Amino acid sequence: MPVTKRVFLKLAGVAVALSIAFGAPAALAADITGAGATFPYAVYTKWAEAYKAATGNQVNYQGIGSSGGVKQIKAKTVDFGGTDAPVKEADLDAAGLTQFPAVMGAVTIVANLPGFASGQLKLDGPTAADIFRGDITKWNDADIAKLNPGLKLPDTPITVSHRSDGSGTTYVFSHYMAKQSVAFMRDVGAGNTVNWPKNAVGGKGNPGVAANVQKIAGAVGYVDIADAMKNKMTFIALKNKAGHYITPNQDAVADAASGANFKVKGMAPDLLDQGHKNAWPITSATYVLAYEKGANAARQKGIVDFFSWSLNNGQKMAEDLGFVPLPPAVVKMVEAEMKNIK
Amino acid sequence: MSEVAPPEAVDLHAARVKVFKLQDTVFHQVTLVFAFIVLAALVGILVSLAIEAMPVLRQFGAPFLWTDVWNVPEERFGALAAIYGTVVTSVIALVIAVPVSFGIALFLTETCPVWLRRPLGTAIEMLAGVPSIIYGIWGLFVFAPLFSKHVQPYLQSALGDVPVIGGWFAGPPIGVGILTAGIVLSLMVIPFVASVMRDVFETVPAPLKESAYGVGCTTWEVVTNVVLPYTRVGVIGGIMLGLGRALGETMAVTFVIGNANRIVGSLYAPGTSIASTLANEFGEADPGLHISSLFALGLVLFIITFIVLAISRWLIRRGTAKQGI
Numbered sequence: 118m119p120v121t122k123r124v125f126l127k128l129a130g131v132a133v134a135l136s137i138a139f140g141a142p143a144a145l146a147a148d149i150t151g152a153g154a155t156f157p158y159a160v161y162t163k164w165a166e167a168y169k170a171a172t173g174n175q176v177n178y179q180g181i182g183s184s185g186g187v188k189q190i191k192a193k194t195v196d197f198g199g200t201d202a203p204v205k206e207a208d209l210d211a212a213g214l215t216q217f218p219a220v221m222g223a224v225t226i227v228a229n230l231p232g233f234a235s236g237q238l239k240l241d242g243p244t245a246a247d248i249f250r251g252d253i254t255k256w257n258d259a260d261i262a263k264l265n266p267g268l269k270l271p272d273t274p275i276t277v278s279h280r281s282d283g284s285g286t287t288y289v290f291s292h293y294m295a296k297q298s299v300a301f302m303r304d305v306g307a308g309n310t311v312n313w314p315k316n317a318v319g320g321k322g323n324p325g326v327a328a329n330v331q332k333i334a335g336a337v338g339y340v341d342i343a344d345a346m347k348n349k350m351t352f353i354a355l356k357n358k359a360g361h362y363i364t365p366n367q368d369a370v371a372d373a374a375s376g377a378n379f380k381v382k383g384m385a386p387d388l389l390d391q392g393h394k395n396a397w398p399i400t401s402a403t404y405v406l407a408y409e410k411g412a413n414a415a416r417q418k419g420i421v422d423f424f425s426w427s428l429n430n431g432q433k434m435a436e437d438l439g440f441v442p443l444p445p446a447v448v449k450m451v452e453a454e455m456k457n458i459k
Numbered sequence: 460m461s462e463v464a465p466p467e468a469v470d471l472h473a474a475r476v477k478v479f480k481l482q483d484t485v486f487h488q489v490t491l492v493f494a495f496i497v498l499a500a501l502v503g504i505l506v507s508l509a510i511e512a513m514p515v516l517r518q519f520g521a522p523f524l525w526t527d528v529w530n531v532p533e534e535r536f537g538a539l540a541a542i543y544g545t546v547v548t549s550v551i552a553l554v555i556a557v558p559v560s561f562g563i564a565l566f567l568t569e570t571c572p573v574w575l576r577r578p579l580g581t582a583i584e585m586l587a588g589v590p591s592i593i594y595g596i597w598g599l600f601v602f603a604p605l606f607s608k609h610v611q612p613y614l615q616s617a618l619g620d621v622p623v624i625g626g627w628f629a630g631p632p633i634g635v636g637i638l639t640a641g642i643v644l645s646l647m648v649i650p651f652v653a654s655v656m657r658d659v660f661e662t663v664p665a666p667l668k669e670s671a672y673g674v675g676c677t678t679w680e681v682v683t684n685v686v687l688p689y690t691r692v693g694v695i696g697g698i699m700l701g702l703g704r705a706l707g708e709t710m711a712v713t714f715v716i717g718n719a720n721r722i723v724g725s726l727y728a729p730g731t732s733i734a735s736t737l738a739n740e741f742g743e744a745d746p747g748l749h750i751s752s753l754f755a756l757g758l759v760l761f762i763i764t765f766i767v768l769a770i771s772r773w774l775i776r777r778g779t780a781k782q783g784i
Binding site for chain 1: 531533603604607630634635713714717718719721723731740742743744746749
């Protein structure tokens with residue numbers, strides 16, 4: 118009797134020790150939470166779903182907006198933050214954060230021009246900027262006609278359609294436009310929310326802008342590539358740095374990334390107006406923020422596990438949703454960068 | 460009762476009164492606390508809005524209220540465009556909603572066949588229960604395209620050359636804008652105003668109306684000389700209820716107002732309201748002046764609503780005094 122009892126106690130002790138050593142941390146690693154940019158929300162949740170099916174670990178992501186994501190990670194209420202506007206090097210260092218890109222996207226220019234095929238109307242950066250700052254007000258303006266010889270342009274007034282909510286899409290688009298035109302920077306500015314010209318119409322979210330463009334004859338707007346493709350919208354071909362007119366598609370976005378140098382602190386090179394032959398000029402990436410030295414090692418490992426898994430297994434899922442996966446070389450760099458997350 | 464009550468009965472009576480008294484006091488205190496919760500919440504909201512708005516009020520001062528600038532990149536803010544949009548859309552809503560609601564209420568109480576009263580009344584109450592986002596989606600996807608194609612061009616050609624009014628209908632007919640927001644708001648307000656009006660019209664004593672009919676009054680004369688004077692207070696209350704809803708409506712307005720932080724004289728032009736600016740920009744507002752000016756806008760809306768309430772109180776009091784009740 119006493120012998121069996123002792124054996125039993127020993128066994129129980131071993132079981133408890135085992136569960137402390139392996140069981141508990143594994144259970145903790147299961148649950149990580151992130152919050153931030155709404156733009157990658159669809160792909161992060163898709164990845165999380167597939168990741169859970171593959172590994173049993175849970176990842177929650179809340180799309181609360183980029184500035185919210187930065188605020189929440191700084192307040193340490195989430196394990197990782199998501200942001201479309203990369204955080205500056207100095208801020209990363211000050212907060213002890215590391216930053217890496219997760220997926221890419223593009224902002225496209227779409228228009229409501231009955232009778233025009235997608236990509237038929239061509240614009241260059243400065244002319245597009247003049248349209249979006251309200252200086253060109255009719256579609257048959259001489260500046261547009263000059264870029265489209267032989268095309269019969271309608272005498273319709275142009276209605277600029279933009280995001281009414283502060284957004285990363287506006288951030289990317291306005292920064293590209295500001296690069297193309299000093300006047301755009303002066304009149305409209307660059308940022309999450311900018312100062313649009315009068316008679317411009319604001320819509321909530323990418324779907325809101327898409328709806329406005331589709332409902333208003335002569336409207337022009339900027340919409341992320343996923344929503345534009347979903348709604349089968351009429352693209353405007355945009356002249357890139359190499360001098361080619363590009364109709365946006367996923368290959369053109371990937372081409373823009375392949376020319377960029379991601380080997381910088383924060384891994385956020387400027388992807389706008391890249392020089393590659395087929396590069397779509399308004400390309401951007403969305404970023405993940407995590408602490409280099411986190412309070413909870415298991416959760417930190419959970420972040421690395423999730424994004425390593427997703428970057429290697431989730432390309433197809435991202436493409437299906439209208440995103441553009443990081444090029445393989447960049448994935449390698451991100452994996453190296455994630456070694457800092459401890 | 461006997462004149463000399465046995466002492467134990469008096470004691471019992473006194474004890475019972477004591478219990479009642481205690482119950483009353485407890486009840487009084489509890490309800491007092493409830494009432495004060497409301498007051499505390501109100502003051503709390505006002506104070507926290509004011510605290511958050513402080514940086515902006517310090518930076519721009521009172522001119523914040525009458526500056527027509529909303530430039531986020533340059534951090535220059537003024538509330539005028541949002542105030543203008545809020546007030547103008549609400550006024551349009553009332554201009555349409557009050558006569559229509561009046562007609563609905565009159566029809567239902569005075570001339571409607573009895574069998575139709577209940578279904579019509581229920582329909583109006585159901586309209587009041589439709590969530591505002593439904594009105595917004597309907598406004599953007601159904602109403603705005605029809606309006607821009609079939610109504611705006613004709614209004615423009617009919618009224619565009621009339622002095623003063625013509626300017627209201629200038630600009631490209633794009634469907635969304637201040638006028639559209641006002642019209643969608645009016646639809647949302649009508650059920651509220653109409654059902655309040657119907658309820659107060661029903662309180663008019665039948666003998667009053669019947670005697671008016673008896674001396675040969677037409678329905679119109681009965682309404683203007685008996686029903687309306689009798690119910691003036693309630694009617695004003697109903698209109699103010701509608702105005703309150705129009706001022707604070709967020710989602711539906713955000714969908715159809717066009718969200719442009721500017722004042723263009725035309726009603727066809729896109730604009731913005733206080734509530735829709737808040738809904739649009741809070742999520743991604745930069746900390747600092749931007750967030751603070753959104754709180755300041757909230758404070759302004761609070762004050763506008765308060766003024767509307769005060770005016771309606773004053774109108775009601777004046778109305779009651781005139782009636783001599």
